[in-house]
Amino acid sequence: MTIPREVIEVDDATLIERSLDEPEIFAILFDRHAPLLHRYVTRRLGPGEAEDVVADTFLAAFQRRGVYDRGRPDARPWLYGIASNVIGKRRRTETNLYRAYIRSGVHPAEIPGPQVEDGVNTLAVNRPLARALLGLKRADRDVLLLVAWAELSYQEVADALAIPPGTVASRLNRARLQIRQALDQEERGE
Amino acid sequence: MHELKSMWSTVQPANPGELAGARRRLLDGMRPRRRFVTAPRLLVAAGVAAAVAGTALVVGNGTPAYALARSPDGTITVTVNELRDPAGLQARLGAAGVRADVTFLAAGTRCAAPRFAAVDATYDGPPATGPDELRAVVNESRSPKAATVTSVRTIRISPEHIEPGETLVMEFRDNANAQAPWRLGTWLAQADTPVRPCTPVEDTG
Numbered sequence: 376m377t378i379p380r381e382v383i384e385v386d387d388a389t390l391i392e393r394s395l396d397e398p399e400i401f402a403i404l405f406d407r408h409a410p411l412l413h414r415y416v417t418r419r420l421g422p423g424e425a426e427d428v429v430a431d432t433f434l435a436a437f438q439r440r441g442v443y444d445r446g447r448p449d450a451r452p453w454l455y456g457i458a459s460n461v462i463g464k465r466r467r468t469e470t471n472l473y474r475a476y477i478r479s480g481v482h483p484a485e486i487p488g489p490q491v492e493d494g495v496n497t498l499a500v501n502r503p504l505a506r507a508l509l510g511l512k513r514a515d516r517d518v519l520l521l522v523a524w525a526e527l528s529y530q531e532v533a534d535a536l537a538i539p540p541g542t543v544a545s546r547l548n549r550a551r552l553q554i555r556q557a558l559d560q561e562e563r564g565e
Numbered sequence: 566m567h568e569l570k571s572m573w574s575t576v577q578p579a580n581p582g583e584l585a586g587a588r589r590r591l592l593d594g595m596r597p598r599r600r601f602v603t604a605p606r607l608l609v610a611a612g613v614a615a616a617v618a619g620t621a622l623v624v625g626n627g628t629p630a631y632a633l634a635r636s637p638d639g640t641i642t643v644t645v646n647e648l649r650d651p652a653g654l655q656a657r658l659g660a661a662g663v664r665a666d667v668t669f670l671a672a673g674t675r676c677a678a679p680r681f682a683a684v685d686a687t688y689d690g691p692p693a694t695g696p697d698e699l700r701a702v703v704n705e706s707r708s709p710k711a712a713t714v715t716s717v718r719t720i721r722i723s724p725e726h727i728e729p730g731e732t733l734v735m736e737f738r739d740n741a742n743a744q745a746p747w748r749l750g751t752w753l754a755q756a757d758t759p760v761r762p763c764t765p766v767e768d769t770g
Contacts (some may be wrong), residue, residue, distance in 0.1 A: 398595045405584075405591055413579035413587075418572075425579070430587035434594045484576045500568050523569045554569060 387450035391443045401513030407435050408454055413477065415455070415525050419462055421472045422484040428465070432458040447534070455525050459517045464512060473509040477502055499561070507557035511550055518543055521549035577716040580644065581634070633657050641722040642715070648737055648747055658733070663722055665733045666754070668763040672739040676763035680732060681754035684708065688752040712751040720749065730756030736763065 387404060394401040397463075403559060409429050417425040435457050436450075443453065464468065476482055480498045521532045529547075533540045581588075621635035631650040634642045641661055645654070648669040658665040668676060679689045703709050711726040711733060720735075727733060732754040737747045754760050 378620060391643055399592075401595060402588065404593060405588055409581070409584050410578035413584060414576055417579075426583065426587045429579075429584065433587070433591045433648050437591065437595055471612040482573050482576070485573060497571070501572050504572050519569070519722065523572075546751060554566075562566065 386448035388443070388445045388448045391440050391450065392445060394437075394440055398437070401433075401437050404436075404450060407434065408451060411525075412454060412458060415520075416458060416462065417484045418482075418524055419472070419520060420465060420468045421482070424465060424468055425484075428458065428461050428550055431461045435461070449531075451525075452527060452531040452535040455527060456537065459521070459536060460487045463513060463517070470509055473505040476505045477509075500558070503557040503561035504554065507554045510557075511553060515550040515553075518546040519554070522547060580642070580716050580719045582644070582718070583716075627752075630654075631657070633661055635661065639724060641724070643722060644718050645720070645737065645747060646718060648739055651737075653724045658722075663724060663727065663733055664731070665735060666760045668736045670736060670738040670763070670765055672741040673767060674765040675738065675750075676736050676766035680763060681732070681752075681760040682752040682758050684731060684755050708752040709727045711753055714749055714750075717745040720751075727753060728756055732758075732760050734760055 387393045387407070390400055390404050394404070412432065413425050416428045420428065432454060436454055439457075443450070447453065472489050474481075480502065508520075511519065517536060518532055521527045521535060522529070527535060529540055529543050536543075628646050630645070630647040631654050632644045632646075634644075636642060641658075641663065643654075643658070651667040651669045653666040655665050660666070666681075670676065681688075683689060685708055686702050687706045687708045690702065707726050710723060712720055712722050712735065715721045722733065734752050734754050736750040738750075740747050
């Protein structure tokens with residue numbers, strides 16, 4: 376890598392600010408966050424559209440970088456918020472993925488044949504989870520998965536979706552309840 | 566919540582190859598329609614372009630057998646597209662500061678063990694009695710932290726988990742599958758102890 380070290384070590388907010396004068400700097404933000412964002416999108420939409428969604432997200436972010444709140448050194452909430460909107464436009468892909476998983480038990484991006492088997496029957500857990508995710512309202516699902524899969528904090532989710540923390544909490548509670556019920560039902564064999 | 570967190574967690578972060586198209590789209594989209602190029606800006610652009618070329622090496626038309634990239638956090642990402650030239654890969658790792666012993670094996674074979682004295686039980690420790698114990702051994706050991714398979718073609722090497730003098734032993738086996746070209750066994754050999762050459766033996770497991 377020939378990007379100067381000082382550029383690599385600064386926080387996201389500084390990179391974004393510098394990218395106003397030197398747009399190419401924005402590519403460093405991509406290198407920093409695209410691999411995990413891609414993973415998040417792949418879990419939600421499958422591998423087919425993940426790269427497109429990542430590209431759309433970063434292009435939208437690049438266009439809006441002028442209004443980025445420089446008080447936030449970590450750009451992940453901002454990027455995942457934009458990604459949530461992009462994903463929302465592809466809701467059908469997401470629901471199709473969950474449906475296909477319920478039918479086949481296969482997520483197309485899971486790597487087959489790891490050397491260490493985890494020995495747990497994940498399918499018995501994942502299938503009711505997929506069914507529950509399918510039944511969630513979009514807004515609730517966004518909040519739930521930003522916490523569970525993107526590992527954002529409540530405050531970060533609030534920042535990402537531009538909603539009050541109280542709304543994050545209530546959406547999360549509702550979604551968790553539905554998830555819990557789905558798992559309990561499965562255990563009782565309903 | 567725990568169940569949900571584990572759901573599809575084996576989906577891997579994207580490697581540079583999987584992101585090359587998106588990165589290109591971003592770079593294309595960044596170009597203003599009209600712009601005044603100044604000397605310092607050109608320098609930065611050259612730096613970024615060189616970095617792009619670096620990733621392109623991994624996925625370009627003449628795909629090389631392997632490639633190394635150092636990340637800002639000090640880890641090294643090794644992309645192995647093809648099991649060719651183990652000595653070359655070993656030399657590249659050496660140049661990157663990782664003393665390694667690399668073997669490429671044909672499908673259905675493994676190296677006769679033991680070839681070296683390992684730093685932990687992941688190489689020739691007693692067989693685990695179940696998945697929980699296996700997981701515990703993996704969690705306690707340094708070898709799996711030193712080198713981790715991060716996708717079907719990439720490995721992340723973390724030099725911070727390799728003590729001075731230790732050798733990272735890597736045994737790649739042809740997986741006879743174009744989607745997942747190889748499997749990897751990787752362990753740390755104790756500091757300044759020899760690693761004997763690999764004697765391939767049949768392994769149908």
